[in-house]
Amino acid sequence: MDLQLKGRRALVTGSSSGIGAAVARMLAEEGARVVVHGRNRERAEQVAAEIGAAGVAIGDLGTDDACAAVHAEAVAALGGNIEILINNAGGSSTGNTTKTPIQISSEDWLSNFNANALAAIRLCRLAVPDMTAAGFGRVINVSSAVAVQPNNLGADYSGAKSALNNFTVSLAGSLKGVGVTVNTVSPGIIMVDGLLRFGRTKYGIPEATIAQVTDRLAADKVFDLPPAGRLGTPDDLAVIICTLASPRSGFVTGANYRVDGGQVRGLN
Numbered sequence: 001m002d003l004q005l006k007g008r009r010a011l012v013t014g015s016s017s018g019i020g021a022a023v024a025r026m027l028a029e030e031g032a033r034v035v036v037h038g039r040n041r042e043r044a045e046q047v048a049a050e051i052g053a054a055g056v057a058i059g060d061l062g063t064d065d066a067c068a069a070v071h072a073e074a075v076a077a078l079g080g081n082i083e084i085l086i087n088n089a090g091g092s093s094t095g096n097t098t099k100t101p102i103q104i105s106s107e108d109w110l111s112n113f114n115a116n117a118l119a120a121i122r123l124c125r126l127a128v129p130d131m132t133a134a135g136f137g138r139v140i141n142v143s144s145a146v147a148v149q150p151n152n153l154g155a156d157y158s159g160a161k162s163a164l165n166n167f168t169v170s171l172a173g174s175l176k177g178v179g180v181t182v183n184t185v186s187p188g189i190i191m192v193d194g195l196l197r198f199g200r201t202k203y204g205i206p207e208a209t210i211a212q213v214t215d216r217l218a219a220d221k222v223f224d225l226p227p228a229g230r231l232g233t234p235d236d237l238a239v240i241i242c243t244l245a246s247p248r249s250g251f252v253t254g255a256n257y258r259v260d261g262g263q264v265r266g267l268n
Helices: 018-029 041-051 064-078 106-134 155-174 193-203 210-219 234-245
Strands: 009-012 033-038 055-058 084-087 137-142 180-187 256-259
Touching: 009 018, 009 064, 018 033, 018 041, 018 084, 018 234, 033 041, 033 064, 041 055, 055 064, 064 106, 084 106, 084 234, 106 137, 106 155, 106 180, 137 155, 137 234, 155 180, 180 234, 193 210, 234 256
Parallel strands: 009 033, 009 084, 033 055, 084 137, 137 180, 180 256
Antiparallel strands: none
């Protein structure tokens, strides 16, 4: 199926590796003009060269001014306003995987909210008015399975992702009839480079494949495999995100798409 993305202008934040890089590559394969974003110029430019991107935008998204600079660099590289915004940058900014909610400091709560919710909100403030004026736009916010099924630990991260889901629904509802859709995609456990490196180091098998590392981690009860029987890959996310970015998906907005292999057991 033709996703009708040829020539569409896209910014993918946090796309110098992992999920973001996979999304940027797939959008480019579909004919979109893509800007790769990251904080490390060398890594971003490497991905951009590999996928034939329109350019790169380098910078942190932690302040209004920094976001404005990234937005301006992306618009300049694209030669026009952003039509597709993939808010993928984020992740736990504190690594609080061993602290209960009341052990987490106020500073860490604020840090995760800034990295995982405010960064996306800032870019939407900049990009969505242009989408509205043009009568077309797609915003996809990358959240997490823990936004709807939080753990007892790491509540600062899961709470920030819950806020991002809330923002998605609110923004979608505010854009009635203007041709701009806003959706969330929530990954479960994804075998990104960091997790693969962790598994290879843990078991001393530097050439291990994703499947081998997954099997070992599951056997050692580091995590339980979801009903799909495997961990996700960045491409699993990219397929759904690119579909939501398509003009064909104009009747889908305010939704949360779980790409977790069945990890979340509750209703959406």
